[in-house]
Amino acid sequence: MATGTAIVRVPKEAQKGQVIRVQMVITHPMTPTRRDPQTGQETPGHFLTKLQLFYNDQLVSEMNMAAGISANPFIALPLKVESAGVIKIVYEDNKGGKWEKTAEITVK
Amino acid sequence: MDRRKFLLLSAVAVAGLTFAPAIKPAFAASKLEEEVKKRLGVELNAIKEIAEIRLTAPTIAESGANVPITVEADIPADKVEKLWIFVDKNPIPWVTDVKFTPQNGQVFLSTRIKMGETSNVRAILQLKDGTFVMATKEVKVTAGGCG
Numbered sequence: 001m002a003t004g005t006a007i008v009r010v011p012k013e014a015q016k017g018q019v020i021r022v023q024m025v026i027t028h029p030m031t032p033t034r035r036d037p038q039t040g041q042e043t044p045g046h047f048l049t050k051l052q053l054f055y056n057d058q059l060v061s062e063m064n065m066a067a068g069i070s071a072n073p074f075i076a077l078p079l080k081v082e083s084a085g086v087i088k089i090v091y092e093d094n095k096g097g098k099w100e101k102t103a104e105i106t107v108k
Numbered sequence: 109m110d111r112r113k114f115l116l117l118s119a120v121a122v123a124g125l126t127f128a129p130a131i132k133p134a135f136a137a138s139k140l141e142e143e144v145k146k147r148l149g150v151e152l153n154a155i156k157e158i159a160e161i162r163l164t165a166p167t168i169a170e171s172g173a174n175v176p177i178t179v180e181a182d183i184p185a186d187k188v189e190k191l192w193i194f195v196d197k198n199p200i201p202w203v204t205d206v207k208f209t210p211q212n213g214q215v216f217l218s219t220r221i222k223m224g225e226t227s228n229v230r231a232i233l234q235l236k237d238g239t240f241v242m243a244t245k246e247v248k249v250t251a252g253g254c255g
Contacts, residue, residue: 019213032199060211068195068203070174070220077206078185080213 008103032067056085143201161243172223172249179231181215190234197227
């Protein structure tokens, strides 16, 4: 898969007021910035810096990260569902890439 | 200088050389302490460890490139501002910080992190009242994952 694509998994249905887990896997190399100890030359890394979780366009969680997170990050965050809606994640990396991915949930 | 004085002086000099490197780390703040101070604005040793935060991580990780960790807290989400994850001996000890809102319903995070070598993983919760609490777990790494 190409860099920046994501899979977001949520339960299809939930009860009102239930806390669900929003699980996501993002395809990304997450390489750190490295400096050669001999020459001092820097090799720039490529990693995600920010991830936001939205529920019906309302910001729920915001996560800052760097290359300390493993390649192809797996992240699970909690979300309290009140009504049927759209769960959206927006994420960006240090090279200006910005992507988003949505998932839908229905409430019994 | 007589022989006795010379021996005494050289003994002191040798002792000084041997102990100097051992004393040094006690004065210089570690990378982790500096990072915590810079990002949280508090001293690391002022943060209290509490049992309400459950940090789950393997005792022995096969690969440092992929260490699964899970943090859960029995503290209501509306009292929590942020969750910070630090790894003591990584080149950059700060791994991530997550902002929570009441809409989360719970304080929970599960992810996979990189670890350069065997060290402590710390989950620090920043509460709304400005205090910090933490949970620590040591993870043994057989093959580092930062290279």
